[in-house]
Amino acid sequence: MTDIIIQNLLSPVVLFFALGILAAMVKSDLKFPTALSETLSIYLLIAIGIKGGIELSHYSLSTVIKPILGTLFLGTFIPIIVLFILRFMKMDFKNAIGLAATYGSVSIVTYGAAISFLSEFGTKYEGFMNVLVVLLESPAIFVSLLLLKLNEENQGHSLSQNIGFTAGKPMVSGLINTKVIKESLFGKSVLLLLGSLVIGWIAGEGALPAVKPLFIDLYPSVLMIFLLNMGVIAGQRLPEVKKHGWKILLFAIFMPVLSGILGIFVGNYIGLSLGGTTLMGVLAGSASYIAAPAALRTSVPEANPSIYLGLSLGITFPFNLIFGIPLYYSIAQWLQ
Secondary structure (H helix, E strand, O other), X not given: OXXXXXXXXXOHHHHHHHHHHHHHHOXXXXXOOHHHHHHHHHHHHHHHHHHHHHHHOOOOHHHHHHHHHHHHHHHHHHHHHHHHHHHHOOXXXXXXXXXXXXXXXXXXXXXXXXXXXXXXXXXXXXXXXXXXXXXXXXXXXXXXXXXXXXXXXXXXXXXXXXXXXXXXXXXXXXXXXXXXXXXXXXOHHHHHHHHHHHHHHHHHHHHHHHHHHHHHOOHHHHHHHHHHHHHHHHHHHHHHHHOOOHHHHHHHHHHHHHHHHHHHHHHHHOOOOHHHXXXXXXXXXXXXXXXXXXXXXHHOOOOOHHHHHHHHHHHHHHHHHHHHHHHHHHHHHHHO
């Protein structure tokens, strides 16, 4: 496993990310224009989606139903685990909900880096894995906000104060407002991923000549530029994270490993290949810094962005990029 970590550390993807962190730490004037950063993000979302759609055209529904159910299970169960852990750590409920949504959702860039990692090792994976990225974006957000609303409905019950809901209490209408639904289902990341995936699925193999030069051949190079920018942003977030104490820092490392291992076991149980099982671990172990924060800003304004965004981007993202992906790969190898 040490060799895998070293090889990952020396990959251009990780080195460009490290260069970005260094630039932030030495207060360099390196800065990406907002328009360029947005363009790179849109490119990655389309590239992953359309490639997944083309691959999905090769599979029947009976082949993908188990992976879909496994993904929905992870998106529902992980935020509940996160909420239990953080409430045990005595974190206030609103910030705990923010982290539950963030760590239950997925980082598209971590997933992209994992694909590059598998390519370096020549490890194949199921093409429909890109579909699961889209599926894992929203469930954790809905579950987390549902627990928040149920907790608000049951403020007087001791059980609700501990875990966020009361058994046997009927659900009320309006638990999640339309603005949250819009952010979760029609926000930039989900819309581009799902839309390009459907386009790739409809076009099938016939789309390859048109999309391969831009969205497949150039993908690794564009990812390096994007991660340079992410390194700068992550380096700027690190001072904010330190303010919240060492326990929350440990959470940002412990939680992705726990979720990643759970994802690996789910992937192995449903019969995925080594590459697919690794990617399932990466999906479960990553934390969102796009879709979840966008929904949280709308529905839980009391949650502190420097906590959920600082941890996901400043700690968990670099941890997964450097150590997490090789770790999930090694555990998946051991299981198979």
